[in-house]
Amino acid sequence: MLTxxxxxxxxxxxxxxxxxxxxxxxxDTLASSYAALIATQYPRDSFDVLFGPAxxxxxxxxxxxxxxxxxxxxxxxxxxxxxEAKTHGEGGWVVGAExxxxxVLILDDVITAGTAIxxxxxxxxxxxxxxxxxxxxxxxxxxxxxxxxxxxGKSAVKDVDDTxxxxxxxxxxxxxxxxxxxxxxxxxxxxxxxxxxxYWEKYGVKDI
Numbered sequence: 001m002l003t004x005x006x007x008x009x010x011x012x013x014x015x016x017x018x019x020x021x022x023x024x025x026x027x028d029t030l031a032s033s034y035a036a037l038i039a040t041q042y043p044r045d046s047f048d049v050l051f052g053p054a055x056x057x058x059x060x061x062x063x064x065x066x067x068x069x070x071x072x073x074x075x076x077x078x079x080x081x082x083x084e085a086k087t088h089g090e091g092g093w094v095v096g097a098e099x100x101x102x103x104v105l106i107l108d109d110v111i112t113a114g115t116a117i118x119x120x121x122x123x124x125x126x127x128x129x130x131x132x133x134x135x136x137x138x139x140x141x142x143x144x145x146x147x148x149x150x151x152x153g154k155s156a157v158k159d160v161d162d163t164x165x166x167x168x169x170x171x172x173x174x175x176x177x178x179x180x181x182x183x184x185x186x187x188x189x190x191x192x193x194x195x196x197x198x199y200w201e202k203y204g205v206k207d208i
Contacts, residue, residue, distance in 0.1 A: 005046035013195035014180075016138045018056050018109035031063035033174045034069060034107060034135055038064070041172050047132050048102040050078040051145040053120040060107045060137075061096075077102075081123055093123055100128030109168070110138045111171075114156040121164055131164055138180070142203040155205045 021030050050206070052061030061078040079096030081196040104124050111117055122133055136157075143153040154162070161171040177200065186195045 011055050013192070013199050016110050016140075018060075027059060027063050028067075030137065030174075031060065031067045034060065034064040034137070035067035035071055035074075037172055037174055038068065038105065038135060039074060042105065042133055042170075044074060047105040048077065049097045049099060049104050049129070050076055051099070051104050051106050051120065051124060052078065052080040052110055053106065053116055053131075053194050054081050054083050057106070057108045057120075060109070063121045064107055081120065094127055098127075102129050104129040105132055106134045106178050107138050108134070108189060110136050110140060111156045111160060112140060114144065117160055128148055133165065133170040133172070134160060135174070137182075139176045141177040141205050142200075143205055158205070166184065 018030075050061045052058045061080055065078040066075055068076055077097035079099060081093050082095060106117065106120055106124075108117060108120075113207055117134060121176040124131055139155070139157050141155055141157075144156040144159055154205050157171050157173070161167055161169060165171065177196075181193060181196055181200070181201050184196070
């Protein structure tokens with residue numbers, strides 16, 4: 001279990017690093033999980049493009065598009081962004097499928113503060129695309145904000161869903177924090193469970 005400081009200035013007992021899923025088998029498993037969730041939770045006629053925010057989202061979008069085709073018979077385009085718009089060659093902010101007039105599903109590893117997702121949404125909107133959903137590997141299920149928790153505060157996931165998707169529950173996660181804790185309990189990772197439950201008691205969302 002990795003301990004680190006997440007982007008909302010909290011000392012967390014765990015840190016989800018999708019960059020470690022860097023082999024063919026691991027990426028296949030992860031992308032297959034994304035694809036299975038998308039195939040069951042989003043109607044096929046509700047999205048046109050998978051979008052992976054740079055950098056970790058790039059591999060997720062491409063691999064998931066492949067798995068949707070291979071495992072579910074769903075053909076969908078994908079795109080990703082550059083950190084800075086290119087001013088020569090093909091130019092622009094987007095690489096891959098055009099976003100103008102398209103319904104876009106964002107794929108990312110995790111939403112912590114929601115900053116990266118908001119930047120991606122802003123870019124998609126400027127390119128003429130319409131956000132229809134967000135899929136992440138892990139929902140940390142914790143209240144947004146800094147070290148001080150606002151009573152009754154929403155999670156970053158819920159905030160993105162309410163702000164950009166009308167509160168329709170269109171932000172989905174392959175795994176939730178509670179699922180991770182359950183897995184740790186089953187595998188007798190007692191010290192990790194204790195530290196994560198303590199963190200959950202302080203920062204976890206209690207109304208879901």
